[in-house]
Amino acid sequence: MSSRLPVQGVPAVSDPVRSPSRRRFLRNALAGTGALLATGPLAGCVSPASASGASSLSVWDLFQGGDGMLMDDMIEAVSKGAGGAQGFDIDRTILDWGPSYYTKLAMSAAGGRASDVAAMHLSRLAGYAPGGLVDAFDLDLLAEYGVTEKDFTPAVWSRTRHEGTVYAIPLDVHPFIVFYDKKAAERAGLLDTSGELAPMGSPEALLEAGRALAEATGEAGILFGHVTDTAQNWRLFAGLYAQTGAAFDLPDGGPPRIDEDAAVRVVTLMTRLFDGRTNPNNLDYNGALAAFTSGRGGMAMLGEWELPTLKKSGMDLGAAPFPQVFDKPAVYTDSHSFVLPHQDSPDPARRREAHRYVAQILKQSLTWAGAGHIPAYRPVLAEPEYAALDPQSSYADAAKVAVLDPPNWFAGAGSNFQNRMCQPLQSALLGNTTPEKAVRQMVSEADTLLRQPNPVA
Amino acid sequence: MSATAATLRTRRRPPRETAGSPLLLGHGRLPRALAGTALVVLAVLWLLPFVWAVITSVQSEEDVNTTGLSPFKGAFTLDAYQQILERGNVTLWAFNSFLISALVTLITVVVSTLAAYGLSRGTFRGRKALLGVTVAAIMVPPQLLVVPLFDQMTLFNLVDTYAAVILPQVVAPMMVFILKRFFDGIPKELEEAARIDGASELRVFRSIVLPLSRPIVAAVAIFVFIGAWNNFMWPFVVTNDPDLMTLPVGLATVKDAYGIQYAQSMASALLAALPLIVVFLLFQRRIVNSVATTGLGGS
């Protein structure tokens, strides 16, 4: 590394505060040698010297693609010392989305040498906080850096606690919503006077909307990709089920407390909606996405994180919280949050910096909203720049009626639980089983999972 | 395992007679042509994935992302390699792999050679029992021990350290067994002479037995090194810190903000493949011999 610096004319940083670990130094040195080998001594600058006074932190997340690049931007902003604050020297590690990430996160915490900060779906917290795999946040410290409880929606904040202690700080709320083709929706008469999707209010209205959209596009009405997907069916079901007001409780040891009548009503609606005629019932995730972007359907039920992909297609895109069709407003949601993975002997100064880092990143969440996510830190929602984001601002209210997975150690994003709930639902949608049988199977799957001894409590 | 031992002993007798047997095909043209064609087809099949990977790696991501079978869809570029090397991960993991494999090899060879000699020449009580246990341990797949080993490493507070990656890999009952069989075959007269001259056992071992055993020790070392270099499951389980990962673990675990990019993916795969391929080109005969002698449990 040192041999490379003079060539680039970058002064060597000699700062007592910044103390990168030996290994990190090694990596930089090796990277330098590698770059030299590859491009010769006149290579361009590779790693810009970080702002002076930066403290180093290791952070883990699971964001790739659009999310991954936005997170890069946010980390760069806080590293440079956004808002006149001190910067950071962030060593970011990205792991594969899903079980492999959560496994590594748990194992690193069990090993006691975890990263300083990690991203986590709030729905997974019940698998980490009770067993001590994540450490508690110091709310006073966060308040010092300008982040307090009242900055968050109660629906989401309530899920950050375990036995009264806060273990996660939400970055966003990312609901399962509907995207629609504005022109098709207008022709189908689904828009209100302000040009937004009008409320529906009943299952029949949703079915009717599907028919009207199908007529308007001349092809399919509502698109939904679920075949072989390990989450989509659960997202749709869980949101609609929550709208019935029934409880979905998973007490240890079983049996699950699920209102089977309400569940059957929901699955019946799902099968009537995706009947294979008005709305296709056999699409997989990418198939539904492609059909929607190429105009072969008027509406798509998707997570808001698909916004960047959809925008690229150039269609006249509208978005709305998932329509309320049963008694109670509710939208199925998850939340990317920050946690402090358990360390056996955390350095207090570093922990302090970890709190400051989380607070700083939250203040960058306008950037994050670019990916479609609703910032959980509400002061950002109040900024005029956010209001100007279209269509993001039109579904921001979904955060207030957010419903997450039932809090249980085996549930949450990317979990086996979601996968197992999806299988019977997929069969029902494909017409291989009845809604009643599908619901019975879901209950029995949940029961099987609950009968396992709880390994975190 | 007795079958292994028995077979090998019977197979040891016939000396190597011919390097290849042209006779096998006779002198007919047809069999030769057929065999030649079959070989070429197989070789092409086996080289094709490499070729495809190389071609992908020297293109830009945009060109890679267009369909079509034609090998070159765009201009030649080493961008992918440059990006990978600048990021530094692959070089760091290669360094870790090298360090870890070298230490595993060193410790395994020293520990196993000593143990094999002790088992071959020793008279201590329980020698036969230990030999029996060692041979039985050959049957225990290390993969089945990852759960208790991880538990043990948590207890020792060693998770995410080089020591945790290395230590469990140095237990190689198979290598002890192979070396012991070799030592058994060395005539004792040489050693006895040295002993009469007053040499200590360690000295006998170092100055008489070891020099005679150089080929087998080299074969074991090569075999252990390749095994450690390519080991996946244990290093994968016991390292979470990307700075400590070996090549196979790091490449499989750590992702890029941009998501999967195939030109870069192939470039890093080929860079990671390079060290052992180069070593193989340099030491082909030794490596082939090592696999042949150790692969079947020594012969």
Add this chain to the structure above:
Amino acid sequence: MTTTAPLDAQARTSSPPVSGGGRRSALGRIRTGNGLVFVLPFLLVFGLFMVWPIVQGLWMSLTDRSLALRDTHFVGFDNYTEAFRDPDVWSSLGNTVFFTVISSVPLVLVALAMALLVHSGLAGQWAWRLSFFAPYLLPVTVVTMIWTWLYQPELGMANQLLDTLGMAPVGWLSDESVAMWSVAALTVWWTVGFNFLLYLAALQSLPATFDEAAALDGAGAWRRLWSITLPQLRRTTGLVAMLQILASLKVFDQIYILTKGGPNGSTRPVLEYVYDVGFTGYRLGYASAVSYLFFALIILVPLVQLRLFRRED
């Protein structure tokens, strides 16, 4: 104990000279004694990293040991009874056996074919060896990266080839009925070179006399292959097959990286199930129990092989 019998026999033939008269003679005073000190380092690592985990694993399999909790309770054979009733244990065992069958057969036969062809003395020995053995030297991740790209649905070589031939694309890793075959194809490509070298070494150590005699008698190449060379390779084949079956049963790496056991669990081998329930699901105790059940299965292979060979003799 039956497994060690021949070794003991062998030890008997080799050890007496060592423990003979010279050992207790007056000259032996500064000796390192009886050789125990030589095995001590091995005893240490063997005890720590082999015996300990074996015993610890057995103990854990009788407890509710968790990745996330410190306190552990003895639960008797609960984990084992749960494992016997767990459909995922059986399906992952089934996947493991299926993979073992569809990978071992080609891994033995293709290796044999390669070795016979190369041994036939055609020019370019070096090049053939390199092309068949080189993949074996690749770390598993490199292999899976290359093959993930070959199997890529839209841009990968496999589907591009099919497309050129006017055939429909195949979901190499996404179709439940195809994925395991795709894994097996990768595995054959990756590891066949090892068996190939074993066969080649065996062929080179065969006495040529029979072959020469038969050739003089005018037996054709094909005839000599079937009635002389292949019978001579029978023992090697038995050995290679057993080692291959044991290796295939332990499959984890390439499947974990390539498909994570998917689609829908159709490629999940039992070792991945152990990883999944133990580390992803925190249940180290239960994972240990599944490991031990699988271990029992693995032990059976050499016993069966021994049986078969005894009968043949």
